[in-house]
Amino acid sequence: MKVLRAVAFAACLTIVLTPPAADAQILPSEPFSFAGGRVTIGGDVSATFGELDPGWFDYTDYQHSALRMLRIDVSTAVNAGAHVTLLAQVRTENLGMLRPYGLYARLRPWAKRNVDINVGRVPPTFGAFSRRTYANDNPLIGYPLAYQYLTTMRPDAVPANAAELLDRRSSGWRVRYTLGNQQPDRGVPLVTAFRYDTGVQVHAETARLRGTAAVTTGTVANPLFHDDNSGQQIAARVEARPVAGLILGASGARGPFVGATAARGAVGDGHDREFTQTAWGGDVEYSRGHYLLRSETVVSDWRLPIVRPPLLDLPLRAVSTSIEGRYKIAPGLYAAARVDHLGFSEITGTPAQGTLPWDAPVTRVEIGGGFSIVHNLLAKISIQRNTRDGGRAKRRDTLAAGQLAFWF
Amino acid sequence: MTIRTVISFVSFVSVASLVFEPRASLQGPRTASIRGHVELRRVVSAAERRPGVAELGTPADRDRPDLRRSVVYLESAPRGAFETNEGGRAVMDQRNETFVPHVLAITTGMTVDFPNSDRFYHNVFSLSKTQRFDLGRYAAGRSKSVQFDRAGIVRVFCDIHSHMNAFILVFSHPFYAMTDADGRYRIERVPAGIYNVVAWNEGTLSDPKSVTVHDGAITELDFSLR
Numbered sequence: 001m002k003v004l005r006a007v008a009f010a011a012c013l014t015i016v017l018t019p020p021a022a023d024a025q026i027l028p029s030e031p032f033s034f035a036g037g038r039v040t041i042g043g044d045v046s047a048t049f050g051e052l053d054p055g056w057f058d059y060t061d062y063q064h065s066a067l068r069m070l071r072i073d074v075s076t077a078v079n080a081g082a083h084v085t086l087l088a089q090v091r092t093e094n095l096g097m098l099r100p101y102g103l104y105a106r107l108r109p110w111a112k113r114n115v116d117i118n119v120g121r122v123p124p125t126f127g128a129f130s131r132r133t134y135a136n137d138n139p140l141i142g143y144p145l146a147y148q149y150l151t152t153m154r155p156d157a158v159p160a161n162a163a164e165l166l167d168r169r170s171s172g173w174r175v176r177y178t179l180g181n182q183q184p185d186r187g188v189p190l191v192t193a194f195r196y197d198t199g200v201q202v203h204a205e206t207a208r209l210r211g212t213a214a215v216t217t218g219t220v221a222n223p224l225f226h227d228d229n230s231g232q233q234i235a236a237r238v239e240a241r242p243v244a245g246l247i248l249g250a251s252g253a254r255g256p257f258v259g260a261t262a263a264r265g266a267v268g269d270g271h272d273r274e275f276t277q278t279a280w281g282g283d284v285e286y287s288r289g290h291y292l293l294r295s296e297t298v299v300s301d302w303r304l305p306i307v308r309p310p311l312l313d314l315p316l317r318a319v320s321t322s323i324e325g326r327y328k329i330a331p332g333l334y335a336a337a338r339v340d341h342l343g344f345s346e347i348t349g350t351p352a353q354g355t356l357p358w359d360a361p362v363t364r365v366e367i368g369g370g371f372s373i374v375h376n377l378l379a380k381i382s383i384q385r386n387t388r389d390g391g392r393a394k395r396r397d398t399l400a401a402g403q404l405a406f407w408f
Numbered sequence: 409m410t411i412r413t414v415i416s417f418v419s420f421v422s423v424a425s426l427v428f429e430p431r432a433s434l435q436g437p438r439t440a441s442i443r444g445h446v447e448l449r450r451v452v453s454a455a456e457r458r459p460g461v462a463e464l465g466t467p468a469d470r471d472r473p474d475l476r477r478s479v480v481y482l483e484s485a486p487r488g489a490f491e492t493n494e495g496g497r498a499v500m501d502q503r504n505e506t507f508v509p510h511v512l513a514i515t516t517g518m519t520v521d522f523p524n525s526d527r528f529y530h531n532v533f534s535l536s537k538t539q540r541f542d543l544g545r546y547a548a549g550r551s552k553s554v555q556f557d558r559a560g561i562v563r564v565f566c567d568i569h570s571h572m573n574a575f576i577l578v579f580s581h582p583f584y585a586m587t588d589a590d591g592r593y594r595i596e597r598v599p600a601g602i603y604n605v606v607a608w609n610e611g612t613l614s615d616p617k618s619v620t621v622h623d624g625a626i627t628e629l630d631f632s633l634r
């Protein structure tokens with residue numbers, strides 16, 4: 001029944017938006033360009049409708065689910081000569097406020113060397129999925145858990161002890177702690193797919209090797225525009241392309257995670273730079289013919305203030321691994337699947353709680369497919385099975401969704 | 409591409425196989441030529457790359473497709489034209505993130521090779537009603553091919569590089585010609601008769617022009633596309 005509803009939604013959207021003839025493109029098919037190609041404007045629109053998600057598996061904050069989202073991105077590139085390009089992207093979700101998502105200057109000091117310096121609100125350095133979150137880059141509808149699932153970790157509020165952290169398992173969509181900001185709010189994913197970094201980034205590449213390093217505010221889980229703990233994150237990524245179709249990537253990032261107010265509330269002044277998030281990532285992509293395979297692992301270690309017993313066993317580690325594949329069945333038609341697991345290190349709480357992962361482990365299996373109505377209009381359906389091992393929230397849920405993605 | 413363009417071309421394709429010009433025949437010993445010039449009175453620019461806001465670095469330079477080439481063809485063909493289909497091959501290269509040539513005119517039954525001359529993957533595909541195909545991803549030095557058995561317009565794209573696109577115009581008769589860099593064309597071996605001739609450029613069609621072709625003569629016919 002859920003699948004039927006998702007199919008019906010995708011079919012309705014398709015009928016509404018499909019041009020009368022597949023060759024007769026009514027919608028724009030390529031970016032608008034002005035000033036002899038110096039200014040280009042592109043767009044990405046995705047409309048997603050899925051089941052209610054009582055287990056909060058797909059929420060990106062308390063109000064937004066990735067399975068019920070109208071997302072509109074407008075991107076602009078202004079080429080201001082051989083050495084400077086200005087890039088910007090604004091985004092609205094569910095027709096809410098228009099937000100500047102990316103806004104930076106790309107400087108190329110040597111016109112003939114592949115070295116760029118990005119300054120401003122720059123694309124994420126860490127990971128592989130973080131720069132392909134657009135609907136047309138994602139063969140399925142859900143996001144990998146590492147980039148979307150809300151853990152119980154908060155940068156502005158911390159648990160007083162292990163018992164309090166264990167007590168909050170599975171409530172990352174709306175969690176509250178006794179130290180720091182005591183208002184309930186969402187936790188963070190391991191790496192957010194929904195915000196760009198702010199800072200300076202250097203990128204260099206050759207035919208087979210690419211490297212990027214950045215100094216930004218916040219951390220990969222909580223990128224910030226204004227720093228809240230006087231500490232900068234350092235992130236780096238190396239990507240090798242030894243043969244066509246094979247991409248091997250490794251990433252690392254480290255920065256102060258806990259905000260100054262929360263750190264002060266827990267252990268007093270002067271310690272906020274000690275409570276860090278350190279993340280490591282490895283990813284591989286291989287494609288050939290009609291196959292595309294991807295796998296990514298993200299490991300995140302958090303160090304939080306230790307206040308009172310039962311003590312937190314630091315670092316608090318989360319490990320996520322996803323494997324996804326896409327196969328093109330026929331022109332314009334593909335099938336895809338992703339298997340994803342998010343696990344957490346164990347800590348010991350009260351005798352009644354015992355030793356448990358500090359948040360409830362989650363496994364997601366998602367299968368689906370897409371059909372291209374025209375080359376830049378894609379209808380997708382998917383069904384995902386979520387399983388959570390523990391916590392108070394609903395532990396299992398099967399969610400179907402349909403999505404229409406359009407880009408130019 | 410406008411709806412009118414598609415409808416016009418599809419009409420041509422479907423009607424051409426049924427409506428023969430009664431006063432013309434391929435059997436006659438003497439044939440003629442139609443030649444002329446296609447003037448482009450509009451500015452056509454190649455598709456730009458999408459703004460790569462999520463990219464970490466500046467994308468590499470790429471070639472620009474030649475959009476000045478037009479195709480001129482007979483809207484209806486002489487009797488017997490459809491019996492001369494002999495297959496053959498044509499090449500549409502993928503070079504420096506550009507299809508070369510950007511426009512290819514072929515007859516039904518021909519096979520088009522799509523070699524990849526870049527260091528990285530390309531993925532040629534088309535969702536056109538005339539011919540749907542997806543060649544998958546393949547690396548430098550490799551080539552895949554498609555045989556085109558139906559007349560019509562085939563819009564070709566790369567699944568990896570969204571700014572790459574090209575046209576293949578598939579005719580059910582041999583009476584067509586591509587313009588050169590100066591816009592000049594010449595359709596050879598046209599039997600004497602009265603024909604409607606059309607010019608096409610980047611999805612825009614001219615109004616059909618009626619022309620009378622005499623045995624052994626060269627008929628001049630110019631077009632202007634806005």
